[in-house]
Amino acid sequence: MDDGTPDEVFADLKSRDLGAWGVAQIAAGTGLAVYAMWVGILQPGFRKVPLRLQVPYIPASKAQVQNVMTLLRGRKGGLADLGSGDGRIVLKAYQQGFTPAVGYELNPWLVRLARFYAWRAECHDKVSYRREDLWKVDLTECKNVTVFLAPSVLSLLQDKLLAELPRDALVVAGRFPFPDWTPCRVEGHGVDRAWAYSVKTLRDNSQNKDELTVTERDDERTKEEGST
C-alpha cells in the first residue's frame, strides 16, 4: 500500500476489517472533534447566558432572507438583527437602504466572519456587527428589528420588544413566529416563511384586551352586587 495511487489506498482501506476497536476509535475521534468544534467555535460567548436562552447558529436560507426583505420593503431608517450570525440579514438590509444596519451577536467567530463578508462586499464601513448580548441591547431607537431565534426565546423576547420599541417599529421574524403575537403580514412557505409585526397594532390590541378584561370584571361585580 505504501506507494499506491489514492484509488489503490482507498481500495486497500475498504478491504480491511476495522473490527470493534477500530469502530470505537473512529466514534471517539468523531465525538471529540464535534465536542471541540462546539466548545471552540460555537460555544464562546454563551458562557454567561442561561442554557434555556442559548440559541445555536443556523444560517437563514436564501429564500428566508428574501422573505424577510420583502416584508421590510417600503420601510426606512435603521435596522437591528438580534443574533446576527454571519451577518447575512444585516448586509442585505444595508443593500436595501437601511442605515444604520447593525447586527448583535455573542459568538466572536461569527462576528469576525460577518465582518469578513462585509469587507468582501465592500460594505465594511457601512454595516456594523457588535459582540453584544441581545437581551442587553437598548432598542428604544430601533425602527426595524429582525430575528431568527428559537420559539422558547421568542416568547420571552416579546416583552422586551413591546416595552422598548418605538410605536412605529416593525419586527420581522424568520422561520419561527412569535407565539403570542398576530402578524400583520406573512411571506413564504415552510421553513423559509417570515412574519411581520407592527408594534402599534400589537400595543393597541393588548390595550383593547386589557380594557375588555376590566369591563368584564366590572360586569361580574355589578351582577354579584345585584344578586345580593
Ligand SMILES: C[S@@+](CC[C@H](N)C(=O)[O-])C[C@H]1O[C@@H](n2cnc3c(N)ncnc32)[C@H](O)[C@@H]1O
Ligand atoms: C438561528 S441563528 C440566526 C443567524 C442570523 N440571524 C441569520 O438569520 O442567518 C441565531 C443566532 O443568534 C445568536 N444568539 C443567540 N443568543 C444570543 C444572545 N443572547 N445575544 C446575541 N446573539 C445571540 C447565535 O449565536 C446565533 O448566531
